[in-house]
Amino acid sequence: MQLLFLILFVYLALSEECACKKEDQNICVECPDNCQLQIVNSTSTVPLVKCFVNTDLVNCLEKDSHNSNVCLECKAGYFLSEGSCVVCPDHCLLCNATTCFSCETINNITYTVSSNRSSCINCMDETVNMDCGLCPEATYFEPSKSVCLPCQPNCKYCSSSLCQQCYPGYYTQQAFCNKIQKCQTALTSIDYCDVCFYGFYRQRGRCQDCSVLETNCWVCYHDEVNIISGCTICHPGYVKVQGHCISLADAHCKVGYSDSGCLDCEDTYYFDVNMTCQRCSEACFSCTQDPNNCLSCASGYYFNNDGICERKDSNCVSSDLKGCLECVDVLSMGTDLTGYYIPKDGTTCEICSEHCNRCVYNSRNCTSCVDGYVLKKMVVDGVQLRDCVEKQSYCVDTEMGFCVLCTDGYFLNGGSDKNDDQECVKCDKSCGSCEVSTECTTCQVLYYRPLNWKELGWKLCHPQSEINMTCEAGINGCVTCNEGYYINSTEPTTYKCSVCPERCGSCQYIESTNSINCLSCPTKDLYAKNGECYPCSDLPNCAKCSYDVCSKCKGGYSLEQNMLSCSRPKYELIIPLTVLGVVLIIVFLVGVGLLIWRERRRYVYEVDQKLKPFKVNSDLEMLLLGSDNKNFPMKTDKWELFFGLKKGKAIVDKVYEETLSIANMTNKTYFFEFYTDPSHRFDLEIEPNNGVLGPKKAATIVFHVKPLCTASIIENIGIVAMDMGAQVKETAKLTIYLDTDLSVKLDYTELKPVLPAIGEGGFGIVFKGKYRDRIVAIKKMKSRSLTDELEKEFNHEVSMLLQMRYVSVVELIGAIYTEGEIALVTEFAEYGSLTKVYLHQEMSYLFKVKVMEDVALALSYLHKNNIIHRDVKSENVLVFSLNPKMDVCSKLTDFGTSRCISEVALMGKKLTIGIGTPNYMSPECLRGNGEYGFPSDVYSFGVMMYETYTQKKVFEETDKRFEKPWMVPQFIIEGNRLEQPPTCPSNYWNLTNQCWAQIPEDRPTFMNVINAIESWGEDIVSLPALTLKNGGKISQSGGEEEDDNRSSSETSSSTSSSATHSRESSRSPPLYSDQIVFN
Incomplete structure (x- = not known):
């Protein structure tokens, strides 16, 4: 009852009515201060409005418009409860009677709703971690149990059933963590792959196989925003062709990169506008831009007048x-x-x-x-x-x-x-033959002419009938005189016979006495003696004469052999003389036999001393009996000679020795001898080459061999053994096995030249050919043998090429020194000289700049080694590629006129007469009395720059200024130069003008030329200028001298480059072996 009373009291107090201050038509419209209007009865037609005491609501933002004692919205930190605002727990900004929804941040401390949501707590305080719901990594808070439970495997942050974030290398899928495949672990985000392995691309954070996008692709990409994809690097052995990976063979590519595509097409193929290799026409060996635009013709074709290859x-x-x-x-x-x-x-x-x-x-x-x-x-x-x-x-x-x-x-x-x-x-009738009709060369039959016919004034022949009565006539007059005639045959002017004197029957002219001797007498009672006729009675014991001889002797006498005397035999001398003769013959034969026996013994002794034979012991006998030539009477410990190099290689021009034991195991005496054929590949000496071995005797044979060129030598040596008694020969063979190391001297039999020749110069003829499966150029000498001057020139060019081993200098493969086959062998340039290229096809500006840079690098290398080329011109620049993106497009060649000079003597020499080409010669060289040096090469380079840009030869005869040969030197010496082509860029022309400056000191060095070209910023592959070690000198071996610190510098360079290894490793190596790397 008391409670009801209390409630009634409060209500009356709160609703204490005030007197209305102003009314309008019996309706209160204004209340006094501290009072407010309120509708008491709103159900009637006319609402009842009264004034009540104004009650203040604390912490209220919005009150009820009908009842000011009722709050509709409270301030932050309070909540509504029965129309009034009640304070929230400490630090709580938004709450209700049981739950806090949001906490405040004050003094840099952020408060957090507790796990039971009843209050705000400071989670920086480790004592309240559980109330904060904070759990360690890979666990989650379970509110129902107020404990931290483990997440699923590989999950970093999770709720009770769902993983919110996986560890790196994993991604969430259907509330689980799955491993990200084919991804570089160090390059992953929360559940997202940043960089995939090579051969895979990224799609929605996952790695997909590149083969899905492109077969044979090694590195690819996929743009999910622009929805584009493609391949960036192909597998080794493949190149990119219009975005696709094609094998080198299918792409007809000779050299290429897996990332940048083909750099050089195969022979008979060319680059089209899409930079793909297309086949040239059947008539072309090489072409450009179009299958019918031939650079060189195929075998069996040639360029016609229209520049088209014709069969x-x-x-x-x-x-x-x-x-x-x-x-x-x-x-x-x-x-x-x-x-x-x-x-x-x-x-x-x-x-x-x-x-x-x-x-x-x-x-x-x-x-x-x-x-x-x-x-x-x-x-x-x-x-x-x-x-x-x-x-x-x-x-x-x-x-x-x-x-x-x-x-x-x-x-x-x-x-x-x-x-x-x-x-x-x-001819005349008296002539057998003639050269003119009035003079005989030979006489007709039955005609003659004396030997001195010119002195006699005879041109024609005379009839032999004129002299037939005195002699037997021939073509030059009398040959044999008739009986009673003679002729002085030693006198060339005598051509007919004269009558003998009356005292002679026949006679003869005697030159020594200039007289005529009788050969026979005119009657039988006379005989001829000492050229005169005497009575027959003068002959002793002769009974009767017959013309010139005694025909009958007196009794007891016989006619002697000369038939001019008679004599009797002296028998008392015949027998002793006969016996003496027989004895002398016997003594002579015995003496000859003793001499032969003595000489034979001496020869055998000398051979034994030379061979130094020795007795065969049992071990050697067993070794020799094991020989594989059972039929040969003499045995040896080896049939194959390796000279101690069975597993090694011989050095050219070095002498090697092999010792061989040979034994006579029979009971006979044998003479042996070695037979070899001369070889251009090696020299062989055998000591001794022959000898005699008695029964059971052996000897040592020494073989000396010197390889003369790089070759694999397998040669047979014949050995003949002859039985000294039976004269029966037996044969066997030894075999030499020798493999030499590489050298500059080559075996000409390994060269395979291809006909016809591709060029000809003053030194010799140039062929394309093969050496051990490599395409080479063979510069064969015209002369089959070397004169001293030619040998000097040949050795000089070999020496120059050996020294100048540089990337833009033509490589020397080797030389042939065999007589009759003398040649130089260098690498082969498919496109020939620069002159040939620029005269037959249009060259891009980039290509022209690239060629000039290559030549400048080569000449800079020469000048650093105090070498002057002295014949720089377009014909001496060989083109190896038409792609300016290649490392090297052209190389310098022809060092026959190059000279190596010291710095002291550099300016003290005058140009040799006949050296260089006039159109490329500097003013100081053309004057003939000036000095020459490095600037002379720079001037020639400037002329070549002009030719290369204009693609035509300088000082053509079609220009009236150069109609006569002497006009060109005069034009240059006077300081004149050709005009700038209209389209020539200013930087290119400025460099040309600097190079062919009139004064040598005004010309740049080739290092300046290289720096100028690089400053142009053209899109070409620029090689670094070579910085030589040890002052830039070349060692005697022909290469650069080694640097003692090379290993340390290599170590440092490898360390400094490690940061860029990942980027560089994505670029595949070039697909050829002959690669030159610059550090």
């Missing part, structure tokens, strides 16, 4: 890029065939006129005719020619369009001059 006709046996060089020689197939010729300025073979098997420039300008026809001068269309006509009847035989034999009584006239005709002309 050579069947009658052409030799051609070059300009056309047919030589037509088929029909003379090798027969002398009655019509030949072929190449018209002047023509490129194909055309047939000569009928009966002409060789002609020049015109079908009727013959140089040789078929059998039975001769050359005859005639005028055709106002041009004097020589055509073939049928031979004269007096001509017996013809050769090559000339009569070579006339019938008897005719001679060949004319033909001594190439414009003369040749014909058979009749």
Whole structure:
């Protein structure tokens, strides 16, 4: 009851009514101060409004518009409870009677709703971690148990059933953590792969196989925003072609990178506008920009007048890029065939006129005719020619369009001059042959002419009938005089016989006494003695004479052999003389036999001393008996000679020795001898080369071999053993095995030249060829042997090339020193000289700049080593690639005129006469009295820069300023230069002007040239200029001297480059082995 009373009291107090201050139509509209209007009864038609005391509600933001004692919204930190505001727990900004929803931040302390949501706590205080719901990594808070429970495996942050964040290398999928495959672990985000392994790409944070995008792709990309993808690096052995990875073979690519595509096409292929390799036409060996735009023709093709490769006709046996060089020689197939010729300025073979098997420039300008026809001068269309006509009847035989034999009584006239005709002309009747009709060369039968006919004034022959009565006549007069006649045969002016004196029957002229001796007498009663006739009675014991001799002796006498005396035999001397003769013969034979025996013993002794034979012991006997040549009577401890190099390589020009024991195991005496064939690959000496071995004797043979060139040597040595008694020969063979190390001296049999020749110079002829499966250029000497001057020049060029081992200098493979095969072998440039390239195709500006930089690097290398080239020109620059993105596009060659000079003597030498090419020679060289040095090469380089840009040769004869040869030197010496081409960039032209400056000191060095080109910023691959160690000198071995600190510098460079290894490793290596790396 009391409680009800209390409630009634409070209500009345709270609803204390105030008097209305102002009314309007019986409705209160204004209350006094501290009172407010309130509707008492709102159900009636006219509401009842009264004034009540104003009660203040604390911490209320918005009150009820109908009842000011009722709060609708409280301040922060309070909550509504029965129309009034009640304070929240400490630091709680938003709450209700049981729960705190949000806490405040004060004094840099952020308060957090407790785990039971009843209060705000400071979670920086470790004592309340559990109330804060803070758990260690990989655990979560379980409110129902107020404990931390472990997350799922590999989960870093989670709730009771859901992983919010996985550890690096894992990602969330269906509330679980799965490992991110093919991702570099160190490069992952929370559940997202930043960098995949090579061969995979990133898609929605995961790594997908590149093969999905492109087969044979090693590194690829995928842009999820722009929805684009592609391959950046292909697998090794593949190159990018229009975004796809194609194998080198399928892409017809010779050299390429896996990331940047093909750099050089295979032979017979070219780059199209899409930089893909397309096949050239059948007629082209190499082409550019179009399959029919040939740079060089295929085998059997040549360039016609329109610059198109045309197939050579069947009658052409030799051609070059300009056309047919030589037509088929029909003379090798027969002398009655019509030949072929190449018209002047023509490129194909055309047939000569009928009966002409060789002609020049015109079908009727013959140089040789078929059998039975001769050359005859005639005028055709106002041009004097020589055509073939049928031979004269007096001509017996013809050769090559000339009569070579006339019938008897005719001679060949004319033909001594190439414009003369040749014909058979009749000789005089007294002539057997003649050269002119008024003078005989030989006489006709029954005619003669003395030997001194010129002195006698005889030109024709005389009849032999004039002298037949005194002698037997011949072609020069009397040969044998008749009986009673003589002739002085020693006197050339005497050609007929004279009558003997009356005292002689026959006689003879004696030159020594200048007298006539009787050979016989005129009657039988006389005989001839000492050139005179005497009575027969003067002969002792002669009974009767017959002309010149005694014909009968007196009794008891016999006629002697001379038939001029008679004598009797002296028997008392015959027997003793016969016995003495027999004894002398016996003594002679015995003496000869003793001498032969003594010489034989001495020879055997000398051979034994030379061989130093020794007795065969049992061990050696067993070794020799194991020889594989059982039929050979002499045994040896080895049949194969390795000279101690069975597993090693021999050094060229070094002598190696092998010792061999040979034994005679028979009971006979044998003579042995070694036989070898001369070889250009090695020198072999055998000591001794032959000898005699008695029974059971052995000897030591020493072999010395010196390799002369790089080769694999397998050669046989023959050995012959002859039984000294039976004279029976047996043969066997030894084999030399020798493999040499690499050297500059090559074996010419390993070179495989390809015909025809691709060039010719003053030194020799150049062929393309192969050496051990490498394409090379073979510069073969024209002369088969070396004179002292040629040998000096040859060795000089080899020496220069050996020293200058540099990336933009043509590489020397080796040299051939074998007589008859002397040659230089260098690397082969597919595109030939720079002149050939710029005359046959359009070159890009980038390519021109790249070529000039390559040449400048080569000349800078030479000058650093005090070497002056002295013949810098476009013909001496070889082009290896047409792609300016290659490391090297061109290389310098031809060092036959290069000279190595010291700094002291550099300015003290004058240019040798005949060295260099006038169009490229500097003013000081052309004057002939100036000094030459490094600036001379720089001037020539400037001329070459002009040629390369304009793609035409300087000082052409079509320019009236250079019609005469002497005008070019005069133009240069006077300080004049060619004009700037209209399209030439200013930086290129400025460098050209600096290089060909008139004063040598004003010209830049090649290091300045290289720096200038690099400053242009062109998009080419620039090689670093070589900085030589040890002051830039070249060692005697031809290469750079080694640096003692090389290993340390390499270590430091490898350390400094480790930071960029990841980026650089993504670039695959070039797909060729001959790679040059600069550090």
